[in-house]
Amino acid sequence: MNQPRVQEKEATSRRIILDCAARLFRTEGYAATSLRRIAAASNMKSGSLYYHFASKEEIITEVLNMGVQRVHDEVWRSTAELPPDADSHTLVRTAVRAHLAALHELGDYSSANVRIYGQVPEHVRNAHKPIRIAYEDLWIALLGRCVSQGSLRGDVSRRFISTFMLGAMNASLEWGTPESGRLQQMADDMAELFLRGIMTSNQ
Amino acid sequence: MNQPRVQEKEATSRRIILDCAARLFRTEGYAATSLRRIAAASNMKSGSLYYHFASKEEIITEVLNMGVQRVHDEVWRSTAELPPDADSHTLVRTAVRAHLAALHELGDYSSANVRIYGQVPEHVRNAHKPIRIAYEDLWIALLGRCVSQGSLRGDVSRRFISTFMLGAMNASLEWGTPESGRLQQMADDMAELFLRGIMTSNQ
């Protein structure tokens, strides 16, 4: 009865391959990352990858999806845990913290996603797109909760604000890898800039 | 006496090659963009590129540098033209407008820069780095003018704020190509978000 062991090994190898692939896609780019290099980093030979994945495109698809899915889940969970009457500042701060924490924890996956989304083959991008849109919609909904409290400014569209915020937060992936203590501080600083802007007085 | 004509043709071909290269680097990635494709897009054969450039790395270096240099120059010029006693809001709005206008005008150059900077061979990146740092320093200096007016918040470092703003603005390259009318509006909206944040009241 060693069926479970085999499945475990397959799942583990799969995960190792994806981790290495994500790291290489992030740092080298999509086309520059050969299956031979992914295999070597995973302590395998290139032919062996085809036991786990049908093609390079199947690997990048998995990497792209994982880069968004976990962030989505964390932001959803952390904001759903808040009391229904939580004020807008708390809501935004919580979502920003969750996004940045998950983003940097995922590291190579989310960074690879941000960096090479615009450069993968079009049908790969199209297959991934719904996951991105679902995540954007989550943010639109969060901002909707602010609107219903009358606290979100009305002169700029919610879609613009959410795209703006996501872009600003994702750009932080290019700043290097902060220790988790620093990350907390960074998230709070960024939430503050979002909420109140860069100036002292708001005349 | 056709020496000038020849130089003109060389300069023109060079520029065509760089334009095509920037567009391809942006959309396909660095490694995925072959010299054959750059040549084809430039209505040439791949061998001919070597008359104008010594290597693929020389091409990408030029593309990276152009992507920052023009933006730098535009932001510098537009803010230097302001009266020395211009208020902080005007200063920031002017710089944001200039950055976004130049960024989207350069299009493929700046977008290629943002997208593939982290994926280009290390010595290419190192050669380009001083130009990036000089531009960041320009923003630090602009924010310094706000500090001396007592209008920049003091609880977050100037370096953090400038990195935050540049990241947020550069992310807009991924939103598609706006018509120039829309671009003006976008720049003003973004400046507003920077200056006053996303909320209505700042209690």
Place this chain on the structure above:
DNA sequence: GTCTATATCTGGATAGAC
């Protein structure tokens, strides 16, 4: 200044042994 032709290398993917 641009071409053709080519040397040399590395890529994704497959077949079949173990």
Place this chain on the structure above:
DNA sequence: GTCTATCCAGATATAGAC
């Protein structure tokens, strides 16, 4: 599940004709 061996397409770069 992982290996070796291999096919074939496509890469950078060079050489030399025009």
